[in-house]
Amino acid sequence: MxxxxxxxxxxxxxxxxxxxxxxxxxxxxxxxxxxxxxxxxxxxxxxxxxxxxxxxxxxxxxxxxxxxxxxxxxxxxxxxxxxxxxxxxxxxxxxxxxxxxxxxxxxxxxxxxxxxxxxxxxxxxxxxxxxxxxxxxxxxxxxxxxxxxxxxxxxxxxxxxxxxxxxxxxxxxxxxxxxxxxxxxxxxxxxxxxxxxxxxxxxxxxxxxxxxxxxxxxxxxxxxxxxxxxxxxxxxxxxxxxxxxxxxxxxxxxxxxxxxxxxxxQEEVTIPNIHRYVQNNQQRFLQAMDNAAHPILNRKNLIAHDLENGHGHFFTFRCGSADAAERLQAQLRKKNVLCDRRQQLLRLGFALYHPESETFERLFT
Incomplete structure (x- = not known):
């Protein structure tokens, strides 16, 4: 991610x-x-x-x-x-x-x-x-x-x-x-x-x-x-x-x-197609996140503005400190989830190669 x-x-x-x-x-x-x-x-x-x-x-x-x-x-x-x-x-x-x-x-x-x-x-x-x-x-x-x-x-x-x-x-x-x-x-x-x-x-x-x-x-x-x-x-x-x-x-x-x-x-993959696909993945992520009540990955810490129309293809979470972001990144890495961080900010991205069957629940358990 x-x-x-x-x-x-x-x-x-x-x-x-x-x-x-x-x-x-x-x-x-x-x-x-x-x-x-x-x-x-x-x-x-x-x-x-x-x-x-x-x-x-x-x-x-x-x-x-x-x-x-x-x-x-x-x-x-x-x-x-x-x-x-x-x-x-x-x-x-x-x-x-x-x-x-x-x-x-x-x-x-x-x-x-x-x-x-x-x-x-x-x-x-x-x-x-x-x-x-x-x-x-x-x-x-x-x-x-x-x-x-x-x-x-x-x-x-x-x-x-x-x-x-x-x-x-x-x-x-x-x-x-x-x-x-x-x-x-x-x-x-x-x-x-x-x-x-x-x-x-x-x-x-x-x-x-x-x-x-x-x-x-x-x-x-x-x-x-x-x-x-x-x-x-x-x-x-x-x-x-x-x-x-x-x-x-x-x-x-x-x-x-x-x-x-x-x-x-050749595959007739267009940018509007890609954008819709990623937005669907993001909605599944948000649903899993809301259900999980994670202490850091939650709506309160999500930096967002108009998620439907005013957002790119990654989510950013405030983790409170650089140390907390580093610890969460390491925990996710143990689950084989790759992500990155910028000081106290943890970023999670979405792409075409995330399958439609991906629920993202593994991030929160």
């Missing part, structure tokens, strides 16, 4: 890794023609179809979302004041990076408390509409609680034009049905294959609004591919994903991700 952190890989990913090895062995440097000419466009089309993005060529790739976000941050002139709006519930990677940036005298960060969730959108929107921020950043589903940011896409749709906005979609992508059609040219959206896609680490992406003219300071040789035919003095940038491209990386995760996407397509 740690699938919100690491989904088990589908069997097709083993053949995908072997295929990448064979291509590299047979083609050597010519493999780049296949990767950039066939594999990357196929992945971009699949992601665009999944999220209803109108321009697949605007989807940038990198081994992790931190690389993409730092590349975006590098496009701002740090000689000028930089004001960033975010929440206090963002993932460690972004949180740490902001703390480091705040050591610079001209960077100011405003963090909106996520609690209470019922008023989060209103409080965040009030700051956003002030027009004082160059960058806004928020999670689609918060990594610590599993709660979905209420009305985030509607909020993003009316953001000021002077503010760039990023949605961290890692805990929403391939879990919750997500339609970015109305905000595709307004926001950057980041996610990857490590969690709900089940294709492993190393393949992340960021959608880029069409017409984006930002010039990242952090830029690699992949970005040069857009300028090879029109090389001029200075550093040029293309008008597609290569604007935010980095440098050499291992593309076996790309092969794995494509294999999983193809598997779902």
């Amino acid at each position: 740690a699938c919100h952190s690491h989904h088990y890989w589908a069997d097709v990913t083993l053949d995908a890794v072997n295929a990448y090895w064979q291509d590299a062995a047979a083609m050597a440097d010519l493999k780049w023609e296949k990767i950039f000419g066939e594999m990357i466009p196929a992945f971009q089309r699949s992601i665009a179809s999944t999220l209803n993005l109108p321009a697949p060529e605007q989807i940038a790739l990198a081994p992790n979302t931190h690389e993409l976000i730092f590349r975006l941050l590098s496009a701002f002139d740090l000689n000028e004041p930089l004001r960033i709006l975010t929440t206090d519930g963002e993932f460690y990677s972004f949180t740490r990076q902001l703390l480091r940036l705040e050591e610079l005298p001209n960077v100011q960060v405003t963090r909106i408390p996520t609690l209470p969730y019922a008023t989060l959108a209103e409080r965040f929107d009030e700051e956003l509409q002030s027009g004082q921020y160059q960058l806004a950043y928020a999670s689609q589903v918060f990594f610590d609680s599993g709660v979905a940011f209420p009305d985030l896409l509607a909020l993003a749709e009316r953001k000021p034009e002077t503010t760039e906005m990023v949605i961290d979609g890692y805990h929403g992508f391939f879990a919750r049905p997500t339609d970015l059609g109305t905000v595709a040219d307004k926001v950057f959206y980041t996610a990857g294959s490590y969690k709900y896609l089940g294709a492993g680490e190393g393949m992340c992406f960021m959608s880029i609004p069409r017409g984006c003219q930002l010039r990242p300071l952090n830029t690699g040789w992949f970005a040069e591919m857009a300028e090879l035919e029109n090389r001029a003095e200075g550093v040029g940038f293309g008008n597609d994903w290569l604007r935010f491209a980095g440098a050499t990386m291992d593309f076996s995760p790309l092969y794995k991700a494509l294999a999983v996407l193809d598997l779902y397509r």
Whole structure:
């Protein structure tokens, strides 16, 4: 039940890794023609179809979302004041990076408390509409609680034009049905294959609004591919994903991700199907939990907001202390239940590979 952190890989990913090895062995440097000419466009089309993005060529790739976000941050002139709006519930990677940036005298960060969730959108929107921020950043589903940011896409749709906005979609992508059609040219959206896609680490992406003219300071040789035919003095940038491209990386995760996407397509497994299936599992879990009257795993300790419509694919419980969370995690491990924790928070995830016959009663006995 740690699938919100690491989904088990589908069997097709083993053949995908072997295929990448064979291509590299047979083609050597010519493999780049296949990767950039066939594999990357196929992945971009699949992601665009999944999220209803109108321009697949605007989807940038990198081994992790931190690389993409730092590349975006590098496009701002740090000689000028930089004001960033975010929440206090963002993932460690972004949180740490902001703390480091705040050591610079001209960077100011405003963090909106996520609690209470019922008023989060209103409080965040009030700051956003002030027009004082160059960058806004928020999670689609918060990594610590599993709660979905209420009305985030509607909020993003009316953001000021002077503010760039990023949605961290890692805990929403391939879990919750997500339609970015109305905000595709307004926001950057980041996610990857490590969690709900089940294709492993190393393949992340960021959608880029069409017409984006930002010039990242952090830029690699992949970005040069857009300028090879029109090389001029200075550093040029293309008008597609290569604007935010980095440098050499291992593309076996790309092969794995494509294999999983193809598997779902062949089996006609859709994200709405997945979401409904997981929600049914969650309801069975809640029923077993309510019947058990567990001292920690109960409604009082469950962090939740609108379980039917406003939640991701994992539940988070307050355990009172980090020691209590560690003890409960160890007790569950003895029952062959894998889960994870963040300090005093214990997280339990749900996935397609939990059978419909699973009652979850073993967690509470």
